[in-house]
Amino acid sequence: MNIHQPQYVNGHGLLKGRSVLITAAAGAGIGFSAAKRAVEEGCRSIVISDVHEGRLQAAVEQLRADTGLEQVAGKLCNVADEEQVQALIAFAEDFCGGVDVLINNAGLGTTKALIDMEDAEWDRVIDVTLGGTMRMTRQMMRTMKTRGEGVIVNNASVLGWRAQKEQSHYAAAKAGVMALTRCAALEAAEFGVRINAVSPSLAVHPMLKKSAPEDLLAELEGREAYGRGAEVWEVANVMIFLASDYSSYLTGETISCSSQRA
Ligand SMILES: NC(=O)c1ccc[n+]([C@@H]2O[C@H](COP(=O)([O-])OP(=O)(O)OC[C@H]3O[C@@H](n4cnc5c(N)ncnc54)[C@H](O)[C@@H]3O)[C@@H](O)[C@H]2O)c1
Numbered sequence: 001m002n003i004h005q006p007q008y009v010n011g012h013g014l015l016k017g018r019s020v021l022i023t024a025a026a027g028a029g030i031g032f033s034a035a036k037r038a039v040e041e042g043c044r045s046i047v048i049s050d051v052h053e054g055r056l057q058a059a060v061e062q063l064r065a066d067t068g069l070e071q072v073a074g075k076l077c078n079v080a081d082e083e084q085v086q087a088l089i090a091f092a093e094d095f096c097g098g099v100d101v102l103i104n105n106a107g108l109g110t111t112k113a114l115i116d117m118e119d120a121e122w123d124r125v126i127d128v129t130l131g132g133t134m135r136m137t138r139q140m141m142r143t144m145k146t147r148g149e150g151v152i153v154n155n156a157s158v159l160g161w162r163a164q165k166e167q168s169h170y171a172a173a174k175a176g177v178m179a180l181t182r183c184a185a186l187e188a189a190e191f192g193v194r195i196n197a198v199s200p201s202l203a204v205h206p207m208l209k210k211s212a213p214e215d216l217l218a219e220l221e222g223r224e225a226y227g228r229g230a231e232v233w234e235v236a237n238v239m240i241f242l243a244s245d246y247s248s249y250l251t252g253e254t255i256s257c258s259s260q261r262a
Contacts, residue, residue, distance in 0.1 A: 009237055014244035016042035019096030021089070023079055023136060024106035026050030026059035029205040030155065031105035034236040035063055038101070041240055045071035047092040047099075051078040051106075071096075079106045079132025080124075089139045098147060101243045102140045104133045104154045107177075109170030122169045129173035130180070137184055137195065145191045152188070153242045154181050154197040156254055161199070174199075178254045185252030194251040196242045201258035202229035226259040 020038045025031035025048035035048050048063065050056045053076055060074035073095050077088040092099050107129040112121060133154050144150030159167055160174035178197060185195040202220045209217065221229050238257045241247055 006231060006234060008233060011037075011040035011042060014041040014240055014246065015101065018043045018100040018243075019092075019098060020046045020101045020103065020243070021049070021092040021096070021099045021140075022046070022103040022105055023049050023077065023088075023132070024051070026052055026055040026074070027205075028207045028232075030200065030203055030232045030235045030239075031103075032059055032063075033232040034103050034105060034239050035059075036066055037233060037236040037240050038103075038243070039063065039067040039069045039072075041244070043069075043101075045069075045073075045096045047073045047075055047088075047095055049075050049077040049088055049092075051076065079104075079136055080127045082135055085132075085135040085139055089136070089143060093143055099140065099143070100150060102136065102150070102152045103239055103243065104136050104152065106132045106136075107155055107157070107170075107173070109167065109173075111166045112169070113166050114168045117169065125169040126173050126176070129170065130176040133177050134180055137180065141184065141188055141193060144188070144193045148192040150193045151243050152184075152193065152195040153239050154195070155239075156181070156197040156199040158199050158201045158256060158258055158260075160254070181254060182252045189251055194247070196247065196250055196252065197254040198235060198238045198242060199254050199256045199258070200230060200235045201256070201260060203232045203235045203257075204229040205232050224259045230257060230259075 015038055020043045022035050025035045056074045064072050075088050075091045077084045154177050156177045157174040159171040160178045181195055181197040188195050235257045
């Protein structure tokens with residue numbers, strides 16, 4: 001097997017008949033890829049959400065065109081806003097007739113040395129990345145509890161474990177996502193809901209290439225044993241595994257998607 005040229009994995013029905021909700025799914029990265037993989041794995045309906053209105057509509061159309069699934073809806077949501085989170089989950093519950101799988105993909109960062117960090121920048125990264133995951137998880141747990149089933153998959157980052165300069169806010173937020181995953185999973189286990197997280201190291205996509213300095217990306221790719229970042233769908237595949245019955249005895253865990261040691 002040539003590990004440098006992974007083959008796209010076709011669907012095996014891992015999410016057959018399920019309904020799925022994904023945040024931050026209108027970008028060029030992991031979120032949209034996870035939506036596509038979920039449909040390819042047989043989900044019956046899907047709601048994709050994002051804070052960017054124009055890209056969201058385009059993503060809905062793209063997903064329908066790529067997969068042929070009609071039961072696709074888009075709903076604007078800034079995960080930093082509690083009202084919008086509640087409206088998103090109410091919409092998705094209604095559209096899908098109950099959400100089986102929630103993928104909390106939303107998270108963002110900046111590059112800033114701690115000594116230059118303003119409170120506003122720290123707060124924004126924490127509020128979207130950790131606060132958004134908490135708000136979505138809390139509201140989804142409330143509705144999943146009434147049905148006594150459901151799965152939540154959070155998107156963390158290896159920076160939740162590992163140090164990198166100019167990433168203290170983002171790393172702190174992602175470490176928080178891992179802790180939230182562990183603690184919420186204990187509570188959710190009491191009513192039949194599983195919660196896990198994926199922790200990617202690097203998944204290169206066009207938007208990341210635009211925003212991250214070229215030399216930093218090259219350095220990060222160089223740290224990978226495979227000599228490359230993951231394809232976004234390789235991270236999405238781990239999410240699909242965590243969302244599927246193949247991970248039925250797994251909760252509160254964070255799984256690294258990386259070719260280097262955590
Ligand atoms: N790409 C990587 O190398 C990498 C590595 C580790 C972790 N992650 C995590 O993976 C997730 C996805 O990142 P990605 O780089 O694959 O991009 P992505 O395309 O999956 O996500 C970007 C999208 O997030 C949306 N978004 C931003 N703020 C939002 C908000 N407040 N509410 C709702 N949506 C919002 C943007 O509009 C954009 O469409 C993030 O949580 C990120 O921290 C990514």
